[in-house]
Amino acid sequence: MEKIRGILIGRMQPVHNGHIEVIKKTLEEVDEIIIGIGSAQKSHELKDPFTAGERVVMLNHALIENNIDSGSYYIIPMEDINFNAIWVAHVKMMTPPFSVVYSGNSLVKQLFYEEGFEVRNPPLYDRMNLSGTEIRKRMLKDENWQELVPQATIDVIKEINGVERLKNLAIKEISELGD
Numbered sequence: 001m002e003k004i005r006g007i008l009i010g011r012m013q014p015v016h017n018g019h020i021e022v023i024k025k026t027l028e029e030v031d032e033i034i035i036g037i038g039s040a041q042k043s044h045e046l047k048d049p050f051t052a053g054e055r056v057v058m059l060n061h062a063l064i065e066n067n068i069d070s071g072s073y074y075i076i077p078m079e080d081i082n083f084n085a086i087w088v089a090h091v092k093m094m095t096p097p098f099s100v101v102y103s104g105n106s107l108v109k110q111l112f113y114e115e116g117f118e119v120r121n122p123p124l125y126d127r128m129n130l131s132g133t134e135i136r137k138r139m140l141k142d143e144n145w146q147e148l149v150p151q152a153t154i155d156v157i158k159e160i161n162g163v164e165r166l167k168n169l170a171i172k173e174i175s176e177l178g179d
């Protein structure tokens with residue numbers, strides 16, 4: 001029987017518990033999920049501190065940690081392109097065929113909708129706290145960010161001195177304001 005494949009694309013800066021919940025929920029509805037690591041070309045910026053490779057490791061280990069069948073997902077880094085109107089074609093070129101798109105991002109939803117895809121809006125879990133913005137803010141302020149992410153994200157951030165990287169990026173970006 002033909003498999004139903006869905007896709008979820010996110011920057012995942014960093015991978016957090018909301019991403020894992022939505023992946024689990026999606027896998028109740030489709031046979032396989034393609035997880036696109038968005039803005040793959042970006043790293044070492046305050047809003048995008050982690051490389052695509054670092055985000056792949058966080059996600060892969062977090063899915064293992066959550067006992068998600070490794071045969072049910074594909075993790076694919078995806079670079080941005082300058083042209084929104086052809087982004088969907090770019091995504092299709094980089095991924096296995098899919099028919100359902102999961103996203104809470106209005107631009108992503110609009111672009112796929114216009115290309116005729118079924119777009120589903122997954123439920124948001126504790127969006128006040130489960131967001132990359134909130135986690136990066138807590139890292140900068142030495143607050144408890146660890147409670148919002150899987151152990152795998154904590155392990156990668158520790159391995160790469162991720163909090164120190166973020167703090168150094170904040171100093172650099174503030175100092176550039178004077179240029």
Ligand code: NAD
Binds near residue numbers: 126
């Ligand atoms: P994100 O990591 O903020 O979120 C990704 C998805 O995860 C969301 O759509 C949502 O479904 C889910 N999610 C996040 N927090 C959640 C929570 N608390 N509970 C449940 N689910 C939650 O990433 P994003 O910013 O939406 O990523 C979109 C990517 O697509 C970006 O990398 C963007 O650059 C890319 N994009 C590129 C182009 C282009 O290149 N022209 C165009 C459109 C989008």
